Each structure stands twice: as structure tokens, then as C-alpha cells.
Amino acid sequence: KAGVTQTPRYLIKTRGQQVTLSCSPISGHRSVSWYQQTPGQGLQFLFEYFSETQRNKGNFPGRFSGRQFSNSRSEMNVSTLELGDSALYLCASSLDSHTGELFFGEGSRLTVL
Amino acid sequence: DAKTTQPTSMDCAEGRAANLPCNHSTISGNEYVYWYRQIHSQGPQYIIHGLKNNETNEMASLIITEDRKSSTLILPHATLRDTAVYYCIVRVMKTSYDKVIFGPGTSLSVIP
Numbered sequence: 001k002a003g004v005t006q007t008p009r010y011l012i013k014t015r016g017q018q019v020t021l022s023c024s025p026i027s028g029h030r031s032v033s034w035y036q037q038t039p040g041q042g043l044q045f046l047f048e049y050f051s052e053t054q055r056n057k058g059n060f061p062g063r064f065s066g067r068q069f070s071n072s073r074s075e076m077n078v079s080t081l082e083l084g085d086s087a088l089y090l091c092a093s094s095l096d097s098h099t100g101e102l103f104f105g106e107g108s109r110l111t112v113l
Numbered sequence: 114d115a116k117t118t119q120p121t122s123m124d125c126a127e128g129r130a131a132n133l134p135c136n137h138s139t140i141s142g143n144e145y146v147y148w149y150r151q152i153h154s155q156g157p158q159y160i161i162h163g164l165k166n167n168e169t170n171e172m173a174s175l176i177i178t179e180d181r182k183s184s185t186l187i188l189p190h191a192t193l194r195d196t197a198v199y200y201c202i203v204r205v206m207k208t209s210y211d212k213v214i215f216g217p218g219t220s221l222s223v224i225p
Contacts (some may be wrong), residue, residue, distance in 0.1 A: 004156070033213065035213075035215075042215060042217060042218065043157070043200070043215040043218075044215070045213055045214065045215070088154075090156055090157070092156075092157075092213075101147065101159040101162060102147075102149075102157075102159065102213065103159070104149075104156030104157045104158070105156050106155060106156050107155075107156055
């Protein structure tokens with residue numbers, strides 16, 4: 001079956017703009033989580049959604065937001081982009097069982113100029 | 114939530130077993146230990162997970178100490194393709210939320 005799909009794979013924005021990233025989970029997976037990866041901070045948890053509800057959020061400013069649709073697809077949005085937002089944004093899905101592993105997409109690489 | 118500590122980097126000779134340690138001294142009873150690896154510029158890949166018993170699959174073995182404060186990932190016969198960053202993760206799974214805290218990771222270099 002198809003894996004986790006993230007779009008776009010690469011994008012370039014300028015400071016002050018906003019960006020929307022999309023994630024399509026594996027069919028049947030209801031939990032979607034987002035991570036930011038930078039060379040300096042490593043992999044950091046952004047937020048997790050289940051059945052269109054945000055269940056948990058990491059320590060990121062309010063400029064970072066997300067949502068999940070009824071088909072479990074998820075989007076994240078970053079407004080008023082800053083240079084430090086340049087990163088690889090990873091999405092992962094899981095079955096939400098108590099032992100379910102996370103399946104990661106290949107990520108969306110955002111560059112802010 | 115428990116945190117993990119791992120060595121920053123390790124080397125392993127090709128064909129030998131790679132033993133990657135992880136400390137999670139504040140782990141609680143309902144937290145699982147997961148291992149993932151990330152090859153450069155790709156998304157992390159699931160390797161194995163466990164709660165309290167040792168586990169083995171086609172990729173690796175996971176040894177968890179009896180007190181659950183540490184674990185070791187074993188790649189029995191390392192190949193060059195195993196060169197990657199390995200993340201030891203303590204995963205909190207409760208009915209109200211699912212949160213993953215990534216450790217710093219160990220950069221494993223498999224040497225010919």
C-alpha cells in the first residue's frame with residue numbers, strides 16, 4: 001500500500017510569507033503527527049492530530065498551526081515566516097494502537113530567504 | 114515525559130555486530146522504547162520497539178534491562194547501508210494523546 005505522502009517536497013519562501021504543507025497518511029491510519037528537523041535542534045515534535053482533533057502540541061509559537069480533515073489528511077501552516085523556520089518538516093502516521101509504529105514521509109524541505 | 118541519552122557517534126566494522134546503547138532512566142511503566150533510523154535526507158524508518166521484554170525482528174534485536182532504565186539496539190551483521198543516525202525514542206501512548214520525544218540520536222558509521 002502507498003506510504004505517507006508529503007507535498008511539496010521542496011519549496012522556497014521569503015521572510016514574512018506563509019506556507020502550507022500537506023500530508024496524506026497511509027490508508028486507515030487516523031493519527032498524524034508533524035515534526036521539524038533542523039541541524040541545530042534535531043527532530044522536534046510539532047503537533048499530533050487524531051480524528052480531526054489536535055491531541056498534543058510541542059513548544060512552538062502560534063505561527064505554527066495545523067489541521068486534520070475527515071479523511072485523515074493533514075495540513076500544517078506556518079505564518080509570518082522567519083529565517084529560522086528553514087527546516088525539513090516531517091509527517092508521520094500511525095494506526096493509533098498502543099503499539100503502533102510511526103510511518104514517516106520523506107518530508108517537505110522549506111527554505112526561507 | 115522520559116528523555117533519552119545516546120552517544121553522539123559510533124563506528125562499526127562491516128560484518129560485525131553494532132551495539133547502540135540508550136539510557137532512559139526516567140521511563141515510566143506505560144512508555145515503550147522505539148528505535149528509528151534516518152539515512153541522510155530521508156524520513157526516519159522504524160526498526161523495532163519493546164516494552165519490557167527483549168525483541169527481535171528481521172532487522173535488529175532490542176535488549177531492555179530489567180529495570181527498563183536502558184536498552185541496546187543490536188544490528189547483528191552491520192553493512193555499509195546501515196550507516197545512518199539512530200534514534201532511541203520513548204513513546205508515550207495514552208488515550209488522550211500520542212507524543213513522541215526524539216533523543217539526540219547516534220550517528221553510526223559502518224566502516225569497510
